[in-house]
Amino acid sequence: MPMDGSGIDSELLKISGGAAPATIADVLAIMQSIDNLLPGGDGLKWFNLLYMMVTQQVDTNPPAGGWKNAAWLTRLDVVFAQFYFTAISDWLSQSSKVCSSWKALFEARFRPGIDRIQFALAGMNAHINHDLALALLRTDDDLHRVPDKTSPEHADFETVNGQLEATLPQALQFLATGVLGELAQDTGKIGKLLAIWSVREARDLAWDFADHLRSLTGIVYDSALAAQDQLTGALGRSLLLPV
Secondary structure, three states: OOOOOOOHHHHHHHHHOOOOOOOOOHHHHHHHHHHHOOOOOOOOHHHHHHHOOOOHHHHHOOOOOOOHHHHHHHHHHHHHHHHHHHHHHHOOOOOOOOOOOHHHHHHHOOOOOHHHHHHHHHHHHHHHHHHHHHHHHOOOOHHOOOOOOOHHHHHHHHHHHHHHHHHHHHHHHEEEEHHOOOOOOHHHHHHHHHHHHOOOHHHHHHHHHHHHHHOOOHHHHHHHHHHHHHHHHHHHHHHHHOO
């Protein structure tokens, strides 16, 4: 899809396609730049803002006693965010690598009649159901780890699940009730959307899918990933339907 004529997408491509983040601070700085750039009528703004909010929440609220493997978790967060930035730059560059999971959101960015909370959850769906398993594999390769469900890494992963499960409804309500001085939306839709899509379930399935992909190679690996992408794209489109 060609970039818009306003110059916003050209600038968005520069931001998303720039130097890869090395720290959580880098990730948040890129997200803040995207938030500053995008207008309220761009659905991507609302996923980006939600992602930035939950990243800040997890980063600033470690569990009592600290993380069990903070280096692994930080690396996962940075790698994971880079998948999002790459998806944006690939889309704006009209790359054939853009997956169906992300197309669901990108194609609907300026579509009228979709609430910002729907855009936010559709982005989380693409990012977690498609990208998280790949981010887990890359992080484990980078750090030469193969954590199982008794590992410190999985314990940290589950702690984040709990944080996100607690934070997400409040973050969505913030998006839905007049942020940036815009008119409030019907917050009754939040419960309906969260009934369709659970962040804990999606993340747990991503961990299992990463374990599954680890055992595959070649065309079997590609086929498994393609099937997951098609399912994720279909779910994303369902989240972007009028509620």
